[in-house]
Amino acid sequence: MSVSDVRMVEDAHLAKFYAKKQLTIVRGKGALVFDAEGKEYVDCMGSYGTCIVGHAHPKVAEAIADQARKLIACHGSTYNDARARFVSKLLTITPRGMNRFFLSNSGAESVECAIKLARKSTGRRKIVAIKGGFHGKTYGALSATWDSKYRKSFEPLVPDFTHIPFNGEELAKDNISQETAAVLVEPIQGEGGVRVATAPWLSLLRDLAQDAGALLVADEIQSGFGRTGRMFACDHYGITPDVLCLGKGIASGLPLAVTVANDEIMGSLAVGEHTSTFGGNPIVCAAAEATIRVLLEEHLVENSAKVGEYFRERLVEMQEQLRIVREVRGMGLMLGVELRFDVHSILQSALQQGVILLDAGRNVVRFLPPLSIQKNHVDLVLSCLRKILAEEELAKLPS
Numbered sequence: 249m250s251v252s253d254v255r256m257v258e259d260a261h262l263a264k265f266y267a268k269k270q271l272t273i274v275r276g277k278g279a280l281v282f283d284a285e286g287k288e289y290v291d292c293m294g295s296y297g298t299c300i301v302g303h304a305h306p307k308v309a310e311a312i313a314d315q316a317r318k319l320i321a322c323h324g325s326t327y328n329d330a331r332a333r334f335v336s337k338l339l340t341i342t343p344r345g346m347n348r349f350f351l352s353n354s355g356a357e358s359v360e361c362a363i364k365l366a367r368k369s370t371g372r373r374k375i376v377a378i379k380g381g382f383h384g385k386t387y388g389a390l391s392a393t394w395d396s397k398y399r400k401s402f403e404p405l406v407p408d409f410t411h412i413p414f415n416g417e418e419l420a421k422d423n424i425s426q427e428t429a430a431v432l433v434e435p436i437q438g439e440g441g442v443r444v445a446t447a448p449w450l451s452l453l454r455d456l457a458q459d460a461g462a463l464l465v466a467d468e469i470q471s472g473f474g475r476t477g478r479m480f481a482c483d484h485y486g487i488t489p490d491v492l493c494l495g496k497g498i499a500s501g502l503p504l505a506v507t508v509a510n511d512e513i514m515g516s517l518a519v520g521e522h523t524s525t526f527g528g529n530p531i532v533c534a535a536a537e538a539t540i541r542v543l544l545e546e547h548l549v550e551n552s553a554k555v556g557e558y559f560r561e562r563l564v565e566m567q568e569q570l571r572i573v574r575e576v577r578g579m580g581l582m583l584g585v586e587l588r589f590d591v592h593s594i595l596q597s598a599l600q601q602g603v604i605l606l607d608a609g610r611n612v613v614r615f616l617p618p619l620s621i622q623k624n625h626v627d628l629v630l631s632c633l634r635k636i637l638a639e640e641e642l643a644k645l646p647s
């Protein structure tokens with residue numbers, strides 16, 4: 249199929265729910281993707297942070313192909329070896345004591361399960377979420393998501409959700425009470441602009457939830473699996489949540505999400521109260537087991553910390569040199585650069601020059617590259633960005 253045929257078919261028949269980039273990707277390798285004409289791009293979008301071990305990793309591809317030849321479909325109501333292997337692997341990296349998993353297909357579903365666990369296990373209804381937070385677009389998850397552009401056309405949403413300020417201590421104290429079922433927080437807000445929680449605030453949420461008998465739910469769908477330079481962002485803070493929501497990179501881009509809790513909390517839902525036809529599918533589980541294996545064998549969490557720090561330092565230098573850059577934020581390979589202007593045209597220029605960037609709100613450029621990215625590719629991204637920002641600064645901020 250030619251590029252124009254691909255675009256014609258998608259434009260004619262797919263729901264127009266995505267803001268499409270003028271990019272048709274047909275192949276990927278490591279931190280690079282290629283279009284149909286063979287043009288190469290450094291991928292700092294990583295399919296929205298799902299491509300953690302690099303595109304088309306041979307060990308993940310092999311695991312998927314092997315499993316596809318053996319068994320593709322296997323409902324959760326029967327046992328399966330690929331699923332059990334993945335679960336055993338996941339247990340080696342999840343926080344101690346959090347040894348029960350619900351397997352689903354998307355981040356939003358992982359959050360839906362967390363909300364149900366909170367309500368059922370506490371017998372309470374109120375969910376405290378955070379301003380600027382993003383948890384998905386299904387009704388429960390959307391009720392926790394902050395941005396009104398996602399919410400306003402679909403109200404009324406699920407009742408009893410309130411939003412408190414990110415990093416705001418006073419309103420946390422005022423709003424977390426004996427009526428709270430859960431406090432739902434991203435340790436680093438992704439869609440909300442790559443905003444990093446302060447250690448005192450996250451500790452306060454942990455303590456307030458504990459004292460009130462509420463659950464602390466950490467949404468690490470974007471920040472988990474080494475993205476921030478530790479296995480989970482909570483590890484930077486020394487905090488263990490009661491429920492952990494995982495998704496995105498866990499199966500290298502295949503649809504898998506996991507809600508993680510202890511026996512008691514997970515045991516609060518009865519058989520049949522929460523299931524999913526595709527959840528824990530053998531191919532997806534085989535991909536996830538291979539993904540965790542590669543993550544550990546190739547020391548990609550360490551690479552995320554090391555290359556992420558290099559990336560961040562260079563961005564800070566750029567901030568010192570260019571007035572257009574307002575702030576550099578993030579950890580590991582979850583980085584954001586806040587500009588003084590809308591980033592849309594900057595993303596387009598970068599794409600033309602072979603670099604795929606992501607936004608996070610109107611004026612933040614976000615970087616979620618594969619955790620295997622090396623310095624040479626980061627340097628390419630930086631020199632492209634520096635050139636574009638310098639031109640933009642000249643045009644928009646004349647001295």
Ligand SMILES: Cc1ncc(COP(=O)(O)O)c(C=O)c1O
Pocket residue numbers: 353354355356357359382383384385434438439467468469470471495496
């Ligand atoms: C922190 C967070 N939670 C939940 C979601 C929703 O995940 P999904 O799009 O897989 O439903 C996302 C997606 O970007 C996310 O970043």
